Amino acid sequence: METIKLKTNINCGGCIxxxxxxxxxxxxxxxxxxxxxxxxxxxxxxxNGASEEDVKTTLQKIGFKGEHVNSY
Known part of the structure; x- marks a missing residue:
């Protein structure tokens, strides 16, 4: 299992x-x-199979951004 971390513009309960x-x-x-x-x-x-690009593409389709986090 992989952990993906992205900096986003998802900033409130409504966005979530x-x-x-x-x-x-x-x-x-x-x-x-x-x-x-x-x-x-x-x-x-x-x-468990989804890539960072899959997640970024999904976020973009609904008006949100996701940027790679190098180290966190």
Missing amino acids: SKVTPFLDKLEGIDTWEVDTNDPDKILTIKS
């Missing part, structure tokens, strides 16, 4: 509710969460 159905449907994601208290709004995904 918007991305939830899309991330929940994305094959290869076991769990995910967004730390909205972190200034970088870090999205942490436990992946």
